[in-house]
Amino acid sequence: MxxxxxxxxxxxxxxxxxxxxxxxxxxxxxxxxxxxxxxxxxxxxxxxxxxxxxxWVHYTNIFVDKQFHIYLRNSAIVAGLTTLFCLAIGSLAGFALSRLQIRGRFGILAAILSVSMFPQIAIVGPLYLLASNLALLDTYMGLVITYVALGVPLVTWVMFGYFDTLPMELDEAARMDGCTPFGVLWRIILPISVPSLVTTGLLAFIAAWNEFMFALAFTSTIDHQTVPVGIANFTNLYYIPWGDIAAASIVVTIPLVIMVLVFQRRIIDGLTQGAVKE
Known part of the structure:
Protein backbone atom coordinates (compact mmCIF):
# COMPACT_ATOMS: atom_id res chain seq x y z
CA MET A 1 0.00 0.00 0.00
CA TRP A 56 16.17 34.28 -40.42
CA VAL A 57 14.87 37.52 -41.90
CA HIS A 58 13.41 38.80 -38.61
CA TYR A 59 16.74 38.46 -36.79
CA THR A 60 18.44 40.20 -39.69
CA ASN A 61 15.86 42.98 -39.52
CA ILE A 62 16.32 43.72 -35.82
CA PHE A 63 20.12 43.73 -35.83
CA VAL A 64 20.79 45.29 -39.25
CA ASP A 65 17.81 47.56 -39.94
CA LYS A 66 16.69 48.40 -36.40
CA GLN A 67 20.11 48.33 -34.66
CA PHE A 68 18.80 46.23 -31.80
CA HIS A 69 22.32 45.65 -30.47
CA ILE A 70 22.41 49.27 -29.31
CA TYR A 71 19.30 48.76 -27.18
CA LEU A 72 20.86 45.60 -25.75
CA ARG A 73 24.02 47.51 -24.87
CA ASN A 74 22.03 50.25 -23.18
CA SER A 75 19.98 47.77 -21.14
CA ALA A 76 23.11 45.87 -20.10
CA ILE A 77 24.79 49.07 -18.88
CA VAL A 78 21.73 50.38 -17.03
CA ALA A 79 20.74 47.03 -15.49
CA GLY A 80 24.33 46.17 -14.54
CA LEU A 81 24.97 49.50 -12.81
CA THR A 82 21.58 49.34 -11.12
CA THR A 83 22.32 45.88 -9.75
CA LEU A 84 25.73 46.90 -8.39
CA PHE A 85 24.42 50.02 -6.68
CA CYS A 86 21.35 48.23 -5.29
CA LEU A 87 23.48 45.45 -3.80
CA ALA A 88 25.99 47.91 -2.34
CA ILE A 89 23.39 50.20 -0.75
CA GLY A 90 20.94 47.44 0.17
CA SER A 91 23.62 45.29 1.80
CA LEU A 92 24.90 48.19 3.90
CA ALA A 93 21.37 49.16 4.94
CA GLY A 94 20.32 45.58 5.65
CA PHE A 95 23.47 44.93 7.69
CA ALA A 96 23.08 48.12 9.73
CA LEU A 97 19.42 47.45 10.50
CA SER A 98 20.02 43.78 11.30
CA ARG A 99 23.36 43.66 13.11
CA LEU A 100 23.73 47.08 14.72
CA GLN A 101 21.76 48.43 17.65
CA ILE A 102 19.59 50.95 15.85
CA ARG A 103 16.55 52.30 17.67
CA GLY A 104 13.31 52.04 15.73
CA ARG A 105 14.77 49.82 13.02
CA PHE A 106 11.43 48.24 12.15
CA GLY A 107 9.95 51.69 11.71
CA ILE A 108 12.81 52.51 9.35
CA LEU A 109 12.17 49.28 7.45
CA ALA A 110 8.49 50.13 7.17
CA ALA A 111 9.38 53.58 5.84
CA ILE A 112 11.76 52.06 3.29
CA LEU A 113 9.11 49.61 2.15
CA SER A 114 6.43 52.30 1.91
CA VAL A 115 8.58 54.22 -0.57
CA SER A 116 8.37 51.35 -3.04
CA MET A 117 4.57 51.12 -2.80
CA PHE A 118 3.83 54.26 -4.81
CA PRO A 119 2.43 53.41 -8.28
CA GLN A 120 4.93 54.21 -11.01
CA ILE A 121 2.36 56.21 -12.95
CA ALA A 122 1.94 58.50 -9.91
CA ILE A 123 5.64 59.38 -9.63
CA VAL A 124 6.79 59.40 -13.24
CA GLY A 125 5.70 63.04 -13.67
CA PRO A 126 7.52 64.50 -10.64
CA LEU A 127 10.60 62.40 -11.37
CA TYR A 128 10.58 63.59 -14.97
CA LEU A 129 10.59 67.22 -13.83
CA LEU A 130 13.37 66.50 -11.35
CA ALA A 131 15.45 64.72 -13.99
CA SER A 132 14.88 67.59 -16.39
CA ASN A 133 16.05 70.18 -13.85
CA LEU A 134 19.17 68.10 -13.13
CA ALA A 135 19.92 67.55 -16.84
CA LEU A 136 19.52 63.79 -16.45
CA LEU A 137 17.05 63.19 -19.27
CA ASP A 138 18.27 60.86 -22.01
CA THR A 139 21.22 59.70 -19.93
CA TYR A 140 22.22 56.41 -18.37
CA MET A 141 22.56 58.02 -14.96
CA GLY A 142 18.99 59.30 -14.98
CA LEU A 143 17.68 55.76 -15.43
CA VAL A 144 20.18 54.20 -13.01
CA ILE A 145 19.32 56.64 -10.19
CA THR A 146 15.60 56.01 -10.69
CA TYR A 147 15.96 52.23 -10.82
CA VAL A 148 18.22 52.20 -7.77
CA ALA A 149 15.65 54.21 -5.81
CA LEU A 150 12.99 51.66 -6.79
CA GLY A 151 15.18 48.60 -6.22
CA VAL A 152 16.93 49.42 -2.94
CA PRO A 153 13.83 48.81 -0.73
CA LEU A 154 13.47 45.24 -2.02
CA VAL A 155 17.19 44.52 -1.71
CA THR A 156 17.30 46.01 1.78
CA TRP A 157 14.38 43.91 2.99
CA VAL A 158 15.72 40.68 1.49
CA MET A 159 19.25 41.21 2.81
CA PHE A 160 17.91 42.27 6.22
CA GLY A 161 15.92 39.06 6.44
CA TYR A 162 18.95 36.98 5.53
CA PHE A 163 21.42 38.80 7.79
CA ASP A 164 18.97 38.51 10.67
CA THR A 165 19.22 34.72 10.52
CA LEU A 166 23.00 34.64 10.93
CA PRO A 167 24.26 34.04 14.49
CA MET A 168 25.53 37.12 16.30
CA GLU A 169 28.51 35.08 17.52
CA LEU A 170 30.11 35.71 14.12
CA ASP A 171 30.12 39.46 14.76
CA GLU A 172 31.33 39.10 18.32
CA ALA A 173 34.23 36.85 17.32
CA ALA A 174 35.27 39.21 14.54
CA ARG A 175 35.16 42.25 16.80
CA MET A 176 37.29 40.45 19.37
CA ASP A 177 39.87 40.10 16.59
CA GLY A 178 39.75 43.86 16.00
CA CYS A 179 37.27 44.11 13.09
CA THR A 180 35.24 47.28 12.70
CA PRO A 181 31.52 46.96 11.83
CA PHE A 182 32.37 47.49 8.16
CA GLY A 183 35.14 44.90 8.47
CA VAL A 184 32.64 42.42 9.89
CA LEU A 185 30.37 43.03 6.90
CA TRP A 186 33.14 42.87 4.29
CA ARG A 187 35.22 40.00 5.68
CA ILE A 188 32.68 37.81 7.45
CA ILE A 189 29.06 38.45 6.50
CA LEU A 190 29.25 39.08 2.74
CA PRO A 191 31.41 36.02 1.89
CA ILE A 192 28.86 33.69 3.49
CA SER A 193 25.95 35.62 1.95
CA VAL A 194 26.88 35.03 -1.69
CA PRO A 195 23.76 32.91 -2.48
CA SER A 196 21.47 35.62 -1.13
CA LEU A 197 23.43 38.32 -2.97
CA VAL A 198 23.16 36.41 -6.24
CA THR A 199 19.42 35.85 -5.84
CA THR A 200 18.71 39.44 -4.86
CA GLY A 201 21.02 40.84 -7.53
CA LEU A 202 19.28 38.77 -10.18
CA LEU A 203 15.89 40.12 -9.10
CA ALA A 204 17.21 43.69 -9.28
CA PHE A 205 18.78 43.02 -12.70
CA ILE A 206 15.60 41.54 -14.17
CA ALA A 207 13.49 44.41 -12.83
CA ALA A 208 15.80 47.00 -14.41
CA TRP A 209 16.14 44.98 -17.64
CA ASN A 210 12.36 44.80 -18.14
CA GLU A 211 11.32 48.27 -16.91
CA PHE A 212 9.46 50.27 -19.56
CA MET A 213 7.64 53.32 -18.21
CA PHE A 214 10.57 55.34 -16.89
CA ALA A 215 12.78 54.31 -19.81
CA LEU A 216 10.13 55.56 -22.21
CA ALA A 217 9.65 58.85 -20.34
CA PHE A 218 13.30 59.64 -19.61
CA THR A 219 14.96 58.72 -22.92
CA SER A 220 14.41 60.07 -26.40
CA THR A 221 17.24 58.74 -28.59
CA ILE A 222 18.55 55.31 -29.49
CA ASP A 223 21.83 56.14 -27.73
CA HIS A 224 20.21 55.63 -24.31
CA GLN A 225 16.89 53.84 -24.90
CA THR A 226 16.65 50.36 -23.43
CA VAL A 227 15.29 47.12 -24.86
CA PRO A 228 11.58 47.51 -23.91
CA VAL A 229 11.49 50.95 -25.53
CA GLY A 230 13.35 49.63 -28.56
CA ILE A 231 10.78 46.87 -29.08
CA ALA A 232 7.95 49.40 -28.70
CA ASN A 233 9.61 51.50 -31.41
CA PHE A 234 9.26 48.65 -33.92
CA THR A 235 5.56 49.34 -34.45
CA ASN A 236 4.13 52.14 -36.55
CA LEU A 237 0.67 53.48 -37.29
CA TYR A 238 -0.32 50.95 -39.95
CA TYR A 239 1.90 47.91 -39.41
CA ILE A 240 2.96 45.71 -36.50
CA PRO A 241 6.01 43.55 -37.32
CA TRP A 242 5.06 40.51 -35.26
CA GLY A 243 8.01 38.49 -36.52
CA ASP A 244 10.54 41.17 -35.60
CA ILE A 245 8.96 41.63 -32.18
CA ALA A 246 9.07 37.86 -31.58
CA ALA A 247 12.73 37.70 -32.61
CA ALA A 248 13.59 40.62 -30.32
CA SER A 249 11.74 39.06 -27.40
CA ILE A 250 13.71 35.82 -27.86
CA VAL A 251 17.01 37.70 -27.97
CA VAL A 252 16.07 39.63 -24.83
CA THR A 253 14.99 36.52 -22.94
CA ILE A 254 18.06 34.40 -23.70
CA PRO A 255 20.48 36.37 -21.44
CA LEU A 256 18.09 36.05 -18.50
CA VAL A 257 17.65 32.32 -19.08
CA ILE A 258 21.42 31.85 -19.26
CA MET A 259 21.91 33.80 -16.03
CA VAL A 260 19.32 31.68 -14.22
CA LEU A 261 20.88 28.45 -15.50
CA VAL A 262 24.40 29.53 -14.56
CA PHE A 263 23.44 30.70 -11.08
CA GLN A 264 20.63 28.23 -10.39
CA ARG A 265 22.52 26.54 -7.55
CA ARG A 266 23.23 29.90 -5.92
CA ILE A 267 19.63 30.97 -6.43
CA ILE A 268 18.28 27.83 -4.76
CA ASP A 269 20.72 28.26 -1.87
CA GLY A 270 19.72 31.91 -1.52
CA LEU A 271 16.04 31.04 -1.40
CA THR A 272 16.47 28.23 1.14
CA GLN A 273 19.29 29.42 3.39
CA GLY A 274 18.07 31.40 6.32
CA ALA A 275 14.68 29.70 6.24
CA VAL A 276 15.42 28.31 9.70
CA LYS A 277 16.77 30.67 12.31
CA GLU A 278 19.50 29.11 14.43
Missing part, protein backbone atom coordinates in the same frame (compact mmCIF):
# COMPACT_ATOMS: atom_id res chain seq x y z
CA UNK A 2 2.82 2.35 0.85
CA UNK A 3 4.56 1.67 -2.46
CA UNK A 4 1.33 2.24 -4.40
CA UNK A 5 0.72 5.50 -2.55
CA UNK A 6 4.28 6.59 -3.18
CA UNK A 7 3.96 5.73 -6.86
CA UNK A 8 0.70 7.67 -7.12
CA UNK A 9 2.23 10.67 -5.39
CA UNK A 10 5.22 10.59 -7.73
CA UNK A 11 2.90 10.39 -10.73
CA UNK A 12 0.84 13.35 -9.49
CA UNK A 13 3.98 15.37 -8.77
CA UNK A 14 5.32 14.56 -12.22
CA UNK A 15 2.02 15.52 -13.84
CA UNK A 16 1.90 18.77 -11.87
CA UNK A 17 5.47 19.56 -12.86
CA UNK A 18 4.67 18.92 -16.53
CA UNK A 19 1.61 21.20 -16.38
CA UNK A 20 3.63 23.99 -14.78
CA UNK A 21 6.44 23.53 -17.32
CA UNK A 22 4.01 23.58 -20.23
CA UNK A 23 2.19 26.63 -18.86
CA UNK A 24 5.47 28.52 -18.40
CA UNK A 25 7.38 27.40 -21.50
CA UNK A 26 4.63 27.26 -24.13
CA UNK A 27 4.53 31.05 -24.76
CA UNK A 28 8.31 31.13 -25.12
CA UNK A 29 8.33 28.30 -27.70
CA UNK A 30 5.44 29.93 -29.55
CA UNK A 31 7.44 33.15 -29.76
CA UNK A 32 10.48 31.16 -30.87
CA UNK A 33 8.46 29.56 -33.65
CA UNK A 34 6.99 32.93 -34.65
CA UNK A 35 10.45 34.47 -34.94
CA UNK A 36 11.37 31.94 -37.66
CA UNK A 37 8.16 32.24 -39.73
CA UNK A 38 7.60 34.50 -42.70
CA UNK A 39 5.20 37.41 -42.43
CA UNK A 40 2.79 35.72 -44.85
CA UNK A 41 2.53 32.68 -42.57
CA UNK A 42 1.95 34.88 -39.51
CA UNK A 43 -1.06 36.56 -41.12
CA UNK A 44 -2.59 33.41 -42.59
CA UNK A 45 -6.00 32.19 -41.46
CA UNK A 46 -4.54 28.88 -40.22
CA UNK A 47 -1.54 29.42 -37.96
CA UNK A 48 1.22 26.82 -37.86
CA UNK A 49 3.36 26.02 -34.87
CA UNK A 50 6.30 24.76 -36.94
CA UNK A 51 7.82 27.27 -39.37
CA UNK A 52 7.47 26.23 -43.00
CA UNK A 53 9.67 27.48 -44.53
CA UNK A 54 12.21 28.64 -41.94
CA UNK A 55 13.57 32.15 -42.23
Missing amino acids: LDERTGTQKALIGLGGFVILFWSAAPFFWQLSTSFQEDVALTSETPSFLPNPWT
Whole structure:
Protein backbone atom coordinates (compact mmCIF):
# COMPACT_ATOMS: atom_id res chain seq x y z
CA MET A 1 0.00 0.00 0.00
CA LEU A 2 2.82 2.35 0.85
CA ASP A 3 4.56 1.67 -2.46
CA GLU A 4 1.33 2.24 -4.40
CA ARG A 5 0.72 5.50 -2.55
CA THR A 6 4.28 6.59 -3.18
CA GLY A 7 3.96 5.73 -6.86
CA THR A 8 0.70 7.67 -7.12
CA GLN A 9 2.23 10.67 -5.39
CA LYS A 10 5.22 10.59 -7.73
CA ALA A 11 2.90 10.39 -10.73
CA LEU A 12 0.84 13.35 -9.49
CA ILE A 13 3.98 15.37 -8.77
CA GLY A 14 5.32 14.56 -12.22
CA LEU A 15 2.02 15.52 -13.84
CA GLY A 16 1.90 18.77 -11.87
CA GLY A 17 5.47 19.56 -12.86
CA PHE A 18 4.67 18.92 -16.53
CA VAL A 19 1.61 21.20 -16.38
CA ILE A 20 3.63 23.99 -14.78
CA LEU A 21 6.44 23.53 -17.32
CA PHE A 22 4.01 23.58 -20.23
CA TRP A 23 2.19 26.63 -18.86
CA SER A 24 5.47 28.52 -18.40
CA ALA A 25 7.38 27.40 -21.50
CA ALA A 26 4.63 27.26 -24.13
CA PRO A 27 4.53 31.05 -24.76
CA PHE A 28 8.31 31.13 -25.12
CA PHE A 29 8.33 28.30 -27.70
CA TRP A 30 5.44 29.93 -29.55
CA GLN A 31 7.44 33.15 -29.76
CA LEU A 32 10.48 31.16 -30.87
CA SER A 33 8.46 29.56 -33.65
CA THR A 34 6.99 32.93 -34.65
CA SER A 35 10.45 34.47 -34.94
CA PHE A 36 11.37 31.94 -37.66
CA GLN A 37 8.16 32.24 -39.73
CA GLU A 38 7.60 34.50 -42.70
CA ASP A 39 5.20 37.41 -42.43
CA VAL A 40 2.79 35.72 -44.85
CA ALA A 41 2.53 32.68 -42.57
CA LEU A 42 1.95 34.88 -39.51
CA THR A 43 -1.06 36.56 -41.12
CA SER A 44 -2.59 33.41 -42.59
CA GLU A 45 -6.00 32.19 -41.46
CA THR A 46 -4.54 28.88 -40.22
CA PRO A 47 -1.54 29.42 -37.96
CA SER A 48 1.22 26.82 -37.86
CA PHE A 49 3.36 26.02 -34.87
CA LEU A 50 6.30 24.76 -36.94
CA PRO A 51 7.82 27.27 -39.37
CA ASN A 52 7.47 26.23 -43.00
CA PRO A 53 9.67 27.48 -44.53
CA TRP A 54 12.21 28.64 -41.94
CA THR A 55 13.57 32.15 -42.23
CA TRP A 56 16.17 34.28 -40.42
CA VAL A 57 14.87 37.52 -41.90
CA HIS A 58 13.41 38.80 -38.61
CA TYR A 59 16.74 38.46 -36.79
CA THR A 60 18.44 40.20 -39.69
CA ASN A 61 15.86 42.98 -39.52
CA ILE A 62 16.32 43.72 -35.82
CA PHE A 63 20.12 43.73 -35.83
CA VAL A 64 20.79 45.29 -39.25
CA ASP A 65 17.81 47.56 -39.94
CA LYS A 66 16.69 48.40 -36.40
CA GLN A 67 20.11 48.33 -34.66
CA PHE A 68 18.80 46.23 -31.80
CA HIS A 69 22.32 45.65 -30.47
CA ILE A 70 22.41 49.27 -29.31
CA TYR A 71 19.30 48.76 -27.18
CA LEU A 72 20.86 45.60 -25.75
CA ARG A 73 24.02 47.51 -24.87
CA ASN A 74 22.03 50.25 -23.18
CA SER A 75 19.98 47.77 -21.14
CA ALA A 76 23.11 45.87 -20.10
CA ILE A 77 24.79 49.07 -18.88
CA VAL A 78 21.73 50.38 -17.03
CA ALA A 79 20.74 47.03 -15.49
CA GLY A 80 24.33 46.17 -14.54
CA LEU A 81 24.97 49.50 -12.81
CA THR A 82 21.58 49.34 -11.12
CA THR A 83 22.32 45.88 -9.75
CA LEU A 84 25.73 46.90 -8.39
CA PHE A 85 24.42 50.02 -6.68
CA CYS A 86 21.35 48.23 -5.29
CA LEU A 87 23.48 45.45 -3.80
CA ALA A 88 25.99 47.91 -2.34
CA ILE A 89 23.39 50.20 -0.75
CA GLY A 90 20.94 47.44 0.17
CA SER A 91 23.62 45.29 1.80
CA LEU A 92 24.90 48.19 3.90
CA ALA A 93 21.37 49.16 4.94
CA GLY A 94 20.32 45.58 5.65
CA PHE A 95 23.47 44.93 7.69
CA ALA A 96 23.08 48.12 9.73
CA LEU A 97 19.42 47.45 10.50
CA SER A 98 20.02 43.78 11.30
CA ARG A 99 23.36 43.66 13.11
CA LEU A 100 23.73 47.08 14.72
CA GLN A 101 21.76 48.43 17.65
CA ILE A 102 19.59 50.95 15.85
CA ARG A 103 16.55 52.30 17.67
CA GLY A 104 13.31 52.04 15.73
CA ARG A 105 14.77 49.82 13.02
CA PHE A 106 11.43 48.24 12.15
CA GLY A 107 9.95 51.69 11.71
CA ILE A 108 12.81 52.51 9.35
CA LEU A 109 12.17 49.28 7.45
CA ALA A 110 8.49 50.13 7.17
CA ALA A 111 9.38 53.58 5.84
CA ILE A 112 11.76 52.06 3.29
CA LEU A 113 9.11 49.61 2.15
CA SER A 114 6.43 52.30 1.91
CA VAL A 115 8.58 54.22 -0.57
CA SER A 116 8.37 51.35 -3.04
CA MET A 117 4.57 51.12 -2.80
CA PHE A 118 3.83 54.26 -4.81
CA PRO A 119 2.43 53.41 -8.28
CA GLN A 120 4.93 54.21 -11.01
CA ILE A 121 2.36 56.21 -12.95
CA ALA A 122 1.94 58.50 -9.91
CA ILE A 123 5.64 59.38 -9.63
CA VAL A 124 6.79 59.40 -13.24
CA GLY A 125 5.70 63.04 -13.67
CA PRO A 126 7.52 64.50 -10.64
CA LEU A 127 10.60 62.40 -11.37
CA TYR A 128 10.58 63.59 -14.97
CA LEU A 129 10.59 67.22 -13.83
CA LEU A 130 13.37 66.50 -11.35
CA ALA A 131 15.45 64.72 -13.99
CA SER A 132 14.88 67.59 -16.39
CA ASN A 133 16.05 70.18 -13.85
CA LEU A 134 19.17 68.10 -13.13
CA ALA A 135 19.92 67.55 -16.84
CA LEU A 136 19.52 63.79 -16.45
CA LEU A 137 17.05 63.19 -19.27
CA ASP A 138 18.27 60.86 -22.01
CA THR A 139 21.22 59.70 -19.93
CA TYR A 140 22.22 56.41 -18.37
CA MET A 141 22.56 58.02 -14.96
CA GLY A 142 18.99 59.30 -14.98
CA LEU A 143 17.68 55.76 -15.43
CA VAL A 144 20.18 54.20 -13.01
CA ILE A 145 19.32 56.64 -10.19
CA THR A 146 15.60 56.01 -10.69
CA TYR A 147 15.96 52.23 -10.82
CA VAL A 148 18.22 52.20 -7.77
CA ALA A 149 15.65 54.21 -5.81
CA LEU A 150 12.99 51.66 -6.79
CA GLY A 151 15.18 48.60 -6.22
CA VAL A 152 16.93 49.42 -2.94
CA PRO A 153 13.83 48.81 -0.73
CA LEU A 154 13.47 45.24 -2.02
CA VAL A 155 17.19 44.52 -1.71
CA THR A 156 17.30 46.01 1.78
CA TRP A 157 14.38 43.91 2.99
CA VAL A 158 15.72 40.68 1.49
CA MET A 159 19.25 41.21 2.81
CA PHE A 160 17.91 42.27 6.22
CA GLY A 161 15.92 39.06 6.44
CA TYR A 162 18.95 36.98 5.53
CA PHE A 163 21.42 38.80 7.79
CA ASP A 164 18.97 38.51 10.67
CA THR A 165 19.22 34.72 10.52
CA LEU A 166 23.00 34.64 10.93
CA PRO A 167 24.26 34.04 14.49
CA MET A 168 25.53 37.12 16.30
CA GLU A 169 28.51 35.08 17.52
CA LEU A 170 30.11 35.71 14.12
CA ASP A 171 30.12 39.46 14.76
CA GLU A 172 31.33 39.10 18.32
CA ALA A 173 34.23 36.85 17.32
CA ALA A 174 35.27 39.21 14.54
CA ARG A 175 35.16 42.25 16.80
CA MET A 176 37.29 40.45 19.37
CA ASP A 177 39.87 40.10 16.59
CA GLY A 178 39.75 43.86 16.00
CA CYS A 179 37.27 44.11 13.09
CA THR A 180 35.24 47.28 12.70
CA PRO A 181 31.52 46.96 11.83
CA PHE A 182 32.37 47.49 8.16
CA GLY A 183 35.14 44.90 8.47
CA VAL A 184 32.64 42.42 9.89
CA LEU A 185 30.37 43.03 6.90
CA TRP A 186 33.14 42.87 4.29
CA ARG A 187 35.22 40.00 5.68
CA ILE A 188 32.68 37.81 7.45
CA ILE A 189 29.06 38.45 6.50
CA LEU A 190 29.25 39.08 2.74
CA PRO A 191 31.41 36.02 1.89
CA ILE A 192 28.86 33.69 3.49
CA SER A 193 25.95 35.62 1.95
CA VAL A 194 26.88 35.03 -1.69
CA PRO A 195 23.76 32.91 -2.48
CA SER A 196 21.47 35.62 -1.13
CA LEU A 197 23.43 38.32 -2.97
CA VAL A 198 23.16 36.41 -6.24
CA THR A 199 19.42 35.85 -5.84
CA THR A 200 18.71 39.44 -4.86
CA GLY A 201 21.02 40.84 -7.53
CA LEU A 202 19.28 38.77 -10.18
CA LEU A 203 15.89 40.12 -9.10
CA ALA A 204 17.21 43.69 -9.28
CA PHE A 205 18.78 43.02 -12.70
CA ILE A 206 15.60 41.54 -14.17
CA ALA A 207 13.49 44.41 -12.83
CA ALA A 208 15.80 47.00 -14.41
CA TRP A 209 16.14 44.98 -17.64
CA ASN A 210 12.36 44.80 -18.14
CA GLU A 211 11.32 48.27 -16.91
CA PHE A 212 9.46 50.27 -19.56
CA MET A 213 7.64 53.32 -18.21
CA PHE A 214 10.57 55.34 -16.89
CA ALA A 215 12.78 54.31 -19.81
CA LEU A 216 10.13 55.56 -22.21
CA ALA A 217 9.65 58.85 -20.34
CA PHE A 218 13.30 59.64 -19.61
CA THR A 219 14.96 58.72 -22.92
CA SER A 220 14.41 60.07 -26.40
CA THR A 221 17.24 58.74 -28.59
CA ILE A 222 18.55 55.31 -29.49
CA ASP A 223 21.83 56.14 -27.73
CA HIS A 224 20.21 55.63 -24.31
CA GLN A 225 16.89 53.84 -24.90
CA THR A 226 16.65 50.36 -23.43
CA VAL A 227 15.29 47.12 -24.86
CA PRO A 228 11.58 47.51 -23.91
CA VAL A 229 11.49 50.95 -25.53
CA GLY A 230 13.35 49.63 -28.56
CA ILE A 231 10.78 46.87 -29.08
CA ALA A 232 7.95 49.40 -28.70
CA ASN A 233 9.61 51.50 -31.41
CA PHE A 234 9.26 48.65 -33.92
CA THR A 235 5.56 49.34 -34.45
CA ASN A 236 4.13 52.14 -36.55
CA LEU A 237 0.67 53.48 -37.29
CA TYR A 238 -0.32 50.95 -39.95
CA TYR A 239 1.90 47.91 -39.41
CA ILE A 240 2.96 45.71 -36.50
CA PRO A 241 6.01 43.55 -37.32
CA TRP A 242 5.06 40.51 -35.26
CA GLY A 243 8.01 38.49 -36.52
CA ASP A 244 10.54 41.17 -35.60
CA ILE A 245 8.96 41.63 -32.18
CA ALA A 246 9.07 37.86 -31.58
CA ALA A 247 12.73 37.70 -32.61
CA ALA A 248 13.59 40.62 -30.32
CA SER A 249 11.74 39.06 -27.40
CA ILE A 250 13.71 35.82 -27.86
CA VAL A 251 17.01 37.70 -27.97
CA VAL A 252 16.07 39.63 -24.83
CA THR A 253 14.99 36.52 -22.94
CA ILE A 254 18.06 34.40 -23.70
CA PRO A 255 20.48 36.37 -21.44
CA LEU A 256 18.09 36.05 -18.50
CA VAL A 257 17.65 32.32 -19.08
CA ILE A 258 21.42 31.85 -19.26
CA MET A 259 21.91 33.80 -16.03
CA VAL A 260 19.32 31.68 -14.22
CA LEU A 261 20.88 28.45 -15.50
CA VAL A 262 24.40 29.53 -14.56
CA PHE A 263 23.44 30.70 -11.08
CA GLN A 264 20.63 28.23 -10.39
CA ARG A 265 22.52 26.54 -7.55
CA ARG A 266 23.23 29.90 -5.92
CA ILE A 267 19.63 30.97 -6.43
CA ILE A 268 18.28 27.83 -4.76
CA ASP A 269 20.72 28.26 -1.87
CA GLY A 270 19.72 31.91 -1.52
CA LEU A 271 16.04 31.04 -1.40
CA THR A 272 16.47 28.23 1.14
CA GLN A 273 19.29 29.42 3.39
CA GLY A 274 18.07 31.40 6.32
CA ALA A 275 14.68 29.70 6.24
CA VAL A 276 15.42 28.31 9.70
CA LYS A 277 16.77 30.67 12.31
CA GLU A 278 19.50 29.11 14.43
